[in-house]
Amino acid sequence: MDAKSRVVAGVLALTGGDTDSALDTYYAPAFVQHSPMCADGRDGLRELTEKAKSVGARYDLLRSIGEGDMVLLHARVTGLAPVPLILFNLYRFADGRVAEHWEAVAPETGPTACGHDMGDGPSEITDxxxxxxxxxxxxxxxxxxxxxxxxxxxxxxxxxxxxxxxxxxxxxxxxxxxxxxxxxxxxxxxxxxxxxxxxxxxxxxxxxxxxxxxxxxxxxxxxxxxxxxxxxxxxxxxxxxxxxxx
Structure with missing residues (x-):
């Protein structure tokens, strides 16, 4: 399984399965966090994940791209805030685990003047x-x-x-x-x-x-x-x- 497939599997397991099992399976013990929403390490990720699950938040993956050990996931989260959130989650993969994470997040507003929303459009990788x-x-x-x-x-x-x-x-x-x-x-x-x-x-x-x-x-x-x-x-x-x- 390549880095992108492994990261996607880890994120979906974390958001939709047993939190501790997903953390132990997919995330490095010395996991480094850069998100402004989450404390460092697997403990911080566990805390945010459990909070999201407690309020029934839903994670929808919009598109994913991978290059070498770096993986970008573009996603929408609903239920964690009063309006849906659009996320760009950047991950570094090392030694078979998710090792580091950066995040940019914003509330979803719109539509645009031409009727698009912040997450629609093509997702297929070509060329x-x-x-x-x-x-x-x-x-x-x-x-x-x-x-x-x-x-x-x-x-x-x-x-x-x-x-x-x-x-x-x-x-x-x-x-x-x-x-x-x-x-x-x-x-x-x-x-x-x-x-x-x-x-x-x-x-x-x-x-x-x-x-x-x-x-x-x-x-x-x-x-x-x-x-x-x-x-x-x-x-x-x-x-x-x-x-x-x-």
């Missing part, structure tokens, strides 16, 4: 032979355009104004994306994970004057970005652990 090229495209998009501030180069990465967007209240198209980017400042690209036509980027920056983690998932076709999902999570002043959020 695996283009994984490396697509990953490089997104790395350049985030680094050269979003971080280094070359907005004139934005059009290079898109097929005209054809772009499906899933950000709350956003309209489709690159013109709308350009307007949205004016309110955020990307500072650091931390990690990218790619599989075929999907590429995930975890970045850090500023929104409304406050530090945030930016989670961006892109779908590409023929080397161009055609769809975009994202979550912006404010970095709290105090975390439930000492591992940082990124």
């Amino acid at each position: 695996r032979d283009r994984t490396a090229a697509n990953k490089d495209t997104i790395r350049r998009l985030v680094q050269d355009v979003l971080i280094d501030g070359e907005p004139a180069a934005l059009d290079e990465f898109f097929d005209g104004d054809h772009l499906i967007r899933h950000a709350p209240s956003a309209a489709d198209g690159t013109a709308s994306l350009r307007e949205s980017l004016a309110s955020v400042q990307y500072l650091t690209l931390h990690r990218t994970v790619a599989e075929g036509n999907f590429v995930f980027a975890q970045s850090e920056g500023v929104r409304d004057g406050r530090p945030h983690v930016f989670a961006d998932l892109f779908r590409l076709a023929d080397g161009k970005v055609v769809e975009h999902w994202d979550v912006r999570t404010e970095i709290p002043e105090q975390m439930p652990h000492d591992n940082g959020i990124v």
Whole structure:
């Protein structure tokens, strides 16, 4: 079983089965937590999981991508908060266990101006032979355009104004994306994970004057970005652990 299959199995076992058995089977004893919602280690994960189960929360996996030892799960959780939550969960897999976890989460609002929600759209992995090229495209998009501030180069990465967007209240198209980017400042690209036509980027920056983690998932076709999902999570002043959020 590859890393992605093992991570997916571990998450589904944790959310839908016996908590202690899932933790012992799938999660490393020295599990490292970066989520702003959860204390460190398996004990913190156990506490959050039991809380979620006690209120009848439901976990729905929307899409998954894996590259080497890194796995990205895009999911919706209902019942844990007054409104559904959209999550980007990034995992590091090592020695047969889930070893580390990062998370970006936001309440689901919408629909967008074009009728999309924050989680709908394609999930099938295609074009695996283009994984490396697509990953490089997104790395350049985030680094050269979003971080280094070359907005004139934005059009290079898109097929005209054809772009499906899933950000709350956003309209489709690159013109709308350009307007949205004016309110955020990307500072650091931390990690990218790619599989075929999907590429995930975890970045850090500023929104409304406050530090945030930016989670961006892109779908590409023929080397161009055609769809975009994202979550912006404010970095709290105090975390439930000492591992940082990124």
